[in-house]
Amino acid sequence: MSALLEVNGVSVSFDGFQAINNLSLSIGAEELRAVIGPNGAGKTTMMDIITGKTRPDEGEVLWGDRNLSLIGLNEARIALEGIGRKFQKPTVFEAQSVRENFTLALSKPRDWWHVLRFRATPDDVAKIEELAEEVGLTAELDRPAGELSHGQKQWLEIGMLLAQDPQLLLVDEPAAGMTVEEREHTTEILKRAAHTRAVIVVEHDMDFVRRLDCRVTVLHEGSVLAEGSLDHVTNDPQVIDVYLGRSDADS
Template sequence: MTTLLEMSGVSVSFDGFKAINNLSFQIGEPELRAIIGPNGAGKTTFMDIITGKTRPDEGRVLFGEKSVSLLKMSESQIARAGVGRKFQKPTVFEAQTVRENLAMALANKRGPFDVLFYRKSKRGAERIEEIAELIGLTEELTRLSGELSHGQKQWLEIGMLLAQDPRLLLVDEPAAGMTPAEREKTTTMLVEAARKHAVVVVEHDMEFVRRLNCKVTVLNEGSVLAEGSLDHVTNNKEVIDVYLGR
């Protein structure tokens, strides 16, 4: 497994408050990683830095075999380089069908002008079927996305992310608002996605993290407090004090 993303010595302050403090982090490709930590630990800022939404005051963020600096790139360049992000609240095109949503995401990885000239290719149609199968929405392809349940919309958004074929997926609290059965299915989906991609899941739900069965990074006050298996980090005294003891 090769290192895909490496952050070192990254710090960022907002109005004198250090949201990220000398943070170092790396993830391989493919790999599944869970990020946990108390509110205000810097989890969202961490994702904002990787996607170019927030610029750190210092540090390095390197991506890919050639170790290109993400700090020199715009948000759209970072997305094109292969970093995809799914926010907590699903944003799908509700007036379009599931198939159309996936087709737009598929076309989107090419660039704005290609979308205008996008023709339904045989490979494109096959890829949509493959993704629909993975996200469990094969039966719903012709349905309007607005009619889907909350959990199904989350899956569609994961599918739209996969359609863009990113190398690194950042997924924010995918289990929020889901039924236990939906949560279980989401776990399977993310584990499957991590066979080919690097997947970072930010999550509060400990049961969900346990089912992911992957390495866990604990953030606190903007830096890494502990790293390892869930059992390893949840037995760490500092982690218990700052996070689990609350």
């Protein structure tokens, strides 16, 4: 079966700094993948390229069964193609209820006419309740989003992305700032989401990555240094040297 996302020989530099260097990786249609690596490894730039925020100097990014080239497409078009991205800091509408946040995120036409005339259908209501249950916010549906804990806001934003039915979900450091219990619940949300779509998690918390129990890609200096199970990559001498042995390793 062909991959959902193919990144082939991608390179990009900024003012002489080689941020991504001949990067190639492949993501399957229903796959959970963790991406780790030291500061400056190219993790954020990789996501910027996939989502259209940054255009590479060379290489190709191919998407879906049509092998659609994402190079040159803007961020909005790529999002419409089915790629959703969650940044590290949660971005929700804090003055609105959790239910209203989910409603705003539903995959609907975004032109002004449809927005003005929008009324939630029974199917929309059912979808919102399904999303709330999936991320563990059923009891918070009528609560203002601004009153949620940090972890709950992260779950809400993940749920808002899932409301748009993406085929690929990019998640940046979801465990940052969470309690142990919140990290465990976040793990379950992401693992469950990967049953029906691809999920790429950029993370540096090794305990969290181990809980994900998935294939791991290690980036270093903009290239893939190692790939495989967490045990495999953490026993790789090169990974130990450039990442695990560094006290300043982070995102």
